[in-house]
Amino acid sequence: MTEAQPRQMLADTVCEAIAQRLVDHEIEPGAKLNINTLAQALDVSPTPVREALARLEADGLVVKRALAGYSAAPLMSGRTFEELFEMRLLLEPAAAARAAVRVGEEGLRALTDSLTRMRAAHGDNSRETMRRFLHHDALFHDVIASSGGNSLMADTLRRFRSHTHLYRLYFPVGVPDATCREHERVLDAIRDADPDVAAAAMRTHLHRAQERLLPGLVAAEDEEA
Structure with missing residues (x-):
């Protein structure tokens, strides 16, 4: 070395x-x-x-x-938040489709492990529990992006998710259950090597995630006001 x-x-x-x-x-x-x-x-x-x-x-x-x-960096404006999800919606369904035809056994194990750990991080809605949950949420998306074999796409998505996660501690109660169900659909499609279903499942997940994060955006802007 x-x-x-x-x-x-x-x-x-x-x-x-x-x-x-x-x-x-x-x-x-x-x-x-x-x-x-x-x-x-x-x-x-x-x-x-x-x-x-x-x-x-x-x-x-x-x-x-x-x-x-x-x-x-300050929290982004509402307009920038919308633009961020526009970019994620362009790239992440494509990343999921690529992963469906390229992921190996190691990648599938990593996705399964992340989902298992997300499900385990439930119960008290504490800040630390939410941190653990969202850490494995990020890992799930990172494994999908890296499994697609496009390093530039994976690096770009990592940066986008960093900005998204600036809002993560404002998530409303109930998000973990919904997110896990959506991740399970994405994982099932990748495991079945079905790129079209994987892309559609990821697109649905991102649309719903954006809807769930909007109250957090409002709360964050209210705190800054």
Whole structure:
């Protein structure tokens, strides 16, 4: 392993850790980000934190302003939220169709495991339970995208979902059951190697997810008002 490889692995780990704090609202939307404070919290030097923030800026999860440094991105507007789902509806059904004809046994096991863990994350509607549920929700979508064999599509969808998940802690009660049922239909179609049904099931899931997230968008905008 070259010296550059462990450095890159560290940068990837730090980037993932900060991104998780952003989507979990451990770092609130719009909050100022202090490089030294983040480095101390993650037990790393400031260098990988700077690299991570630059990457997260490119993903749109943080913003950098002259003389003010980095801040967490604010929650998107209603119009941008609609545009986000327009893009997901274009790409994710296609990703599901590709996965239906390309997924292997390992991918099917990963999808089944994510769905099982989503179903297990029920009960108390606590913030931590919702975090676990949505972590496996994201993994389910990530496995589908990566199983399609198009790395650019998978990377693009990952960025889109990061923005979607900024709203995830505003989900109304009852979302886990509906989401699991919809994921099961997608998984069944992929397991049956039926690309048309997989695409249709994913499209239905995204339309319903958008409808469920709208109250969260309103709640988030009310908090900012």
